[in-house]
Amino acid sequence: MATTTKKKQQEKEVVLQTREEFQSALLNLFTDEIKDIYWAEKHLTQALPKMENAATSDGLKEAFANHLKQTLLHVERLEQVFELLGEKVQARKCDAMEGLVQEGESIIEDTAKGTATRDVGLIIAAQKVEHYEIAAYGSLTQLAKTIGREDIAVILGKTLSEEKETDALLTAIAEDTVNYNATAE
Ligand SMILES: [Fe+2]
């Protein structure tokens, strides 16, 4: 009983950091997260052509092709962020993005080529990716402001807007796909 109470007290203990320690720890955290999303974006540049190839409708193929162009720009923007941070460009494996891309590959395996069902599945997989990116860029844009890097926040905010636009476009394509297929039947 006494041990449990002591353990609980220890868990509650907050390590007090000086303002400087906190600022430098936040900057390290921010840099690590940039390395993470950098890996994720680079990984996507390999996945998107496969998704474009697997898609059925021209609209979805075009959406994937356009988002590949944007994603290459997202990679470049992150390289700019590394430069602004005075850090060398470095990727840190993002397990979440690896998993999300694998889900997309499973959809391709599990659905028939040339079907609307495959497109709906691909859109679900792609929207999960966009939501991950929106979460990452949303947090990082905020954190950049917190650490006093408004210049970096502006760059990350541009990418954030493009991820949100892509998500909305995918929703619209999903609605069209489902409606078109319902009419065709
Ligand atoms: Fe992106």
Ligand SMILES: [Fe+2]
């Ligand atoms: Fe994206």
